[in-house]
Structure formats: C-alpha cells, structure tokens
Amino acid sequence: MKHSMILVGADKGGVGKTTLSRALLDHLERNNVMVRAFDTENPRGTLNRFYPNKATIIDLANVADQMRILDTMETAAEQVTIVDLKAGNLSAALDVFDRIGVLQAAKDGMFDLGLLHVVGPSIASLDEMNEVAKYTNGMDYVVARNFINETNFFEWDEKTYNKYFARLPNAKEIEVPKLNEMAYEQVDLAGATFTDFIANKNAAGEDANFSFVLRGYVRKWLQDIDAEFSQLDMIKAIMAAKRSNASGES
C-alpha cells in the first residue's frame, strides 16, 4: 500500500498547528487508519503529550532523525505518517525536505505527500503562503484557516485572503471551526485525545467524569472538522487505499 506523509506546519507560533495535528490523528484513527506521528517540537513535544505511544519526538535538523521518518516509510506498519513541524519552522523544514530529495520523491510517486498549512489571523500568515508556494508542486497543499482559538476577527478580510489564495493554483482550503474555550482547556488539562475526551476517558483510558456539556462541544467540533477533512483529496486517497487494501486481504 502506498504510504502517505502529511506535514502540518506554520511559520508563526500559536496558530493551532498541534491542535490540527491532533484532530487529524484522531480523525484517521476513528476511521481505522493506522497512523504514526513525529513531533518536531524538540525537546518537549506537545503532540507527544497527547500521544505518548504514537508520536515520537525528533529533531528535524538531525540526519538520524530525518532517516527515522523517511527511511522507514516503506516498511512501517502504519499507512500514514504525520509530521507536526515545530512552530516557525515550516519554510526551513520544506527546505530540508527539498534538499534531501523528499519533495522530488513525492513528485516521482514514491509516496503521497500533503501539507496542511495552518494560517492564523495575521497578515504575516498570508505572506507565509507565498513563501511556501515554491515547494508545493507535486504535493497536496491545503491551507487551514484556523478559527479555533480566535474569538472574533481576522486581521485580513476575505478579499485580501482571496487575493493571496488565488496565487496558489493547486491549493485547497479548510476551515478549522471554533471550539468553546473552556472545552478546549479541559481537553488540554486532561491530556487526553479528543476521541477519549468525548468518550469520557482520561489520558490513561480510564473512566473519567468530564462535563457532558464540554464533551458535547468537543464532539460537535470534531464532527465539523471531520467534515472538513473528508473533503480533502489526500484524505480521500488514504481512505480509498485502506478500503482497497481491506478488500484485497479479505
């Protein structure tokens, strides 16, 4: 089965990059897709805090760690690799991947490559889109507009955003809906995955006593974000490959 690698990144911190990685990981697992993750927020990874058994902390500047991601794709039991790129490190990471031939390998069809580029409410976020455009040929490039931790407005208006977005002919976009702040904090405090939280389980998988209201908010948010993920070509391809693999096995 062809492997898929999904990079999640932003050149600005605090835009909800790791939250989106967590949501994506949850989404794939709920759909019975085997996933592994690499957390490049070295040395203390946030993604690793929620997925200690699934997310490995690495230093992307370290060649041995680059090999841990790339040289194991063909042999990994998991169908998908998610790489949560350190805040402010998107362009640098793409540059590394370009130099070591990862982007070319994806272009050549050795594996599917996707980039979820999380943009926040600032104009700087829009400028990032131009900066990464030169790397996106041959990959599924998705701009994720994040409303999750913004209460009211984006600095840029729709017209400005559309002007930037129009320069990226192959880009797709999704919106990360807003999640009730208290619900978000509770999940964060619990250190549980979103899926476990709504199932009223703590980080250890034991029965918990979370608020029904807050679990409801998270459940609705996951439903909304699942709908966004489901429309992406890279996710459709992963699901199709899983179905095809399952029918081949049976």
Next chain:
Amino acid sequence: MAEPGNLPDKPEEWGHASASATIICSDCPRNGKTLFAKLVADLLTLRLGHPPLIFDTDEPDGSLINHFPEPGQILDLSKTTAQVALFDGMLMQPGSHFLIDLADRHFSRFFKIYRDIDYESGAEEVGLDLTVFFLIDRTEASIEAAAELSASLPKTRFITVRNSAIGDALEQGRSSDIYHQMRIDREVLLPQLSAEALGMLEHPDFHFDLFIAGKYEHFPFELKAELWSFLEGLYEQRDSVETGSTYPV
C-alpha cells in the same frame, strides 16, 4: 403506566418521569411565558410535595425566581460555566425535577447547545424526562420557529401553548397549515384572565398550589371563581394527553 386524565397522585407512581426537565420557552417576549412557568411550577409543587428546582435565565434580576426564591438559580447562559451548571447539573441529580424559564434572548443559543451536545441522548441515559412548552406568539414567524424546534427535538415531548390573552396566531396567513403539520405531542390553550386575576398571579406570594389547598379563602368570591374556572379549563385539557404522558398540567 399512567392513563391520560387519570394521573396517579404520588410522583413515584408517574411511570418514567421519576426525573424531569421542563423547559418553558418562546421565541418572543411578553406572551405570558413566566406566568405560565409559574403555573407549571405550582402544579409540579402540588404533585411533588415540593417545588421543582428552578433555573431562571433572565439574568441579572430573574423573573420566575422572584416567585420561587428557594430552590432556584439565576443563570447567564452566555457563559459556559452557566451552561455547564444547567445541563450537567440536571444530569447529575438523579430523581430531581427541574424547570427552566428560558428568556427569549437565549432561545436560539439554548437550543443550539441542546442539539449540538446531543442533550437528548445524555438525558435518556440517566432517565431524565424532557418536555418543552413553547408559547406561540401572534406571528406566523413564531409558529415557524415552533415547527422548526419541534422537528429538531425528536426525543423531547413538545407541547405548544396558545395564550388566549394575546390573540389567536393561527388566523395569520399560512399559520394554521404550518401549525397543523408540525409534530405536537400536546396542546395547551391558556384561558384569558381578567386584569384583576392576572395582577394576583403576578404577585410573588400567590401560588396555585396554595390556592388549591384553600389558603386564599379571603379572596373575593368572583376572583376565586375565575381562578377555579381557569384551572378547570386547564385540567379538562388533560383528557387530550397522549397515552403515557405524565405531565401534570
């Protein structure tokens, strides 16, 4: 199971309604919602032997709460902490009966949360019986709001209340058609009262359960007769309750 029109006297014999949440609402203000909420709370008091736990969402001063200072709570539903106090609070007190006087400005927010968090399933898990009383206002838009709400709450008993004092909304445009097509578990027609009787009802110290218990013998005969007639008018409608309904009005 209780037969319509012949409800058992003891709350524990009401069948499935060993715990209940009653939501009194309307999409519009000033159509008798709080007075109706008071009536329902009084009749529940009569049945239960104590008042239901009241959530009043008309912050900061409250409306219904002024008639039932204990036990009750004023909540600002725009705050998540209040939403948690209300929705979680009802799930976490098994065997209790709650009444929510929903301010019209929180109508949309409340039911959006109710649907988004799938409150019907949570209530079902703990055996909390859910009933919405929707006071129909004078407009076609109000009937449309009722129809939309009813369709979105499949596991909640939906009772419409038509208040004679504000006129008949069904005479407007397509109102009657919309009304008769929507899912209604039951309808309550609220008889019109004189200004004197209404003034009495609005007094925080007046309660129907006390009136029925004969605590207001000093009231003028005509006023007492009018209030009895009002109550009888409501109780006669009990005959139209669907089988299994345990609602006391």
